[in-house]
Amino acid sequence: MDIADQAFVKKVNQKLLLNEILKNSPISRAKLSEMTGLNKSTVSSQVNTLMKENLVFEIGQGQSSGGRRPVMLVFNKKAGYSVGIDVGVDYVNGILTDLEGTIVLDQHHHSECNSPEITKDILIEMIHHFIANMPQSPYGLIGIGICAPGLIDKNQKIVFAPNANWRDIDLKSFIQKKFNVPVFIENEANAGAYGEKVFGAAKNHDNIIYASIGTGIGIGVMINNHLYRGVGGFSGEMGHMTIDFKGPKCSCGNRGCWELYASEKALLTSLQTKEKKVSSQDIIDLAHLNDVGTLQALQNFGFYLGIGLTNILNTFNPQAIILRNSIIESHPMVLHSIKSEVSSRIYSQLDNSYELLPSTLGKNAPALGMSSIVIDQFLDMVHN
Secondary structure (H helix, E strand, O other), X not given: OXXXXXXXXXXXXXXXXXXXXXXXXXEEHHHHHHHHOOOHHHHHHHHHHHXXXXXXXXXXXXXOOOOOOOEEEEEOOOOOEEEEEEEOOOEEEEEEEOOOOOEEEEEEXXXXXXXXXXXXXXXXXXXXXXXXXXXXXXXXXXXXXXXXXXXEOOOOOXXXXXXXXXXXXXXXXXXXHHHOOOEEEEEHHHHHHHHHHHHOOOOOOXXXXXXXXXXXXXXXXXXXXXXXXXXXXXOOOHHHXXXXXXXXXXXXXXXXXXXXXHOHHHHHHHHOOOOOOOOHHHHHHHHHOOOHHHHHHHHHHXXXXXXXXXXXXHHHOOOEEEEEOHHHHHXXXXXXXXXXXXXXXXXXXXXXXXXXXXXXXXXXXXXXXXXXXXXXXXXXXXXX
């Protein structure tokens, strides 16, 4: 075996061992050897390398199974820190996490104006705040992940965000130049799907759909634990599938798009009056007070969501659909309405093969997804 092949095998073994330590720490070298099939000398050598890289450290001795008590190994989650930011239509939500995705700091910024220039200023200020308050660590800030609703191409350029009216924005290069760390840009629904897969409601599923229901509707698709992005990176724009071919014009250029009927924006518009602007919190409060008009609007909301979700179930046949929306998460009646509508429309053969679940990460799902993407890339790169 030549030197290049040996180096490659070492890197593969290190990654294998690190993954096991991540999932099962504290763990002994002997147990690592047993779980990976690597011999004890290889495990010992590669663990020493991981310790030199500050990714693993030893803690006190574990329980003996007859011989000498083993020294236990733990992943060093404080070796570095990651920033994940979700840029919404009227908000910017950011978090700083350690290498296990534990949120150390968070910041939420509400903004009615979402122009690229103002958003960039908010991002710079937020990232500076995280860096200034970040604990000391061997690797410092390992990277920044930012997600936005809309079309993100394979080069991580924001091609078009219909609800924010952004076109051809190279946010990746801009942020990378400012902070000189790796930067990753992703579609918001993809980021949410990744967050729920790693930390949330989809942990135990390999094939999931994540539905982000806000100003628009975005879909994140995970097939066999991998994000499906499509040829150009534009998959998941199912908020723009037609459910009424004679319907009103959408900002995307199509007519009768699903999100014109089933987004949170559509729900708010249906309850708005000339005298009063309605917020999602108003709807949650009124629903808990059994306000008849609000409950009828929520029933309608569930009806239209059910139509689109039936199409998605028939297309992808996933194990679960995760629904990210604060109103759905707050009021069981909405989820019940969605489930009833889907059940009345779906093939009877499919009816027990899927779950409709509210998000467990809530508004932090996309930001946690971006932080996790940064961490995964860092752990891949640290061995190369």
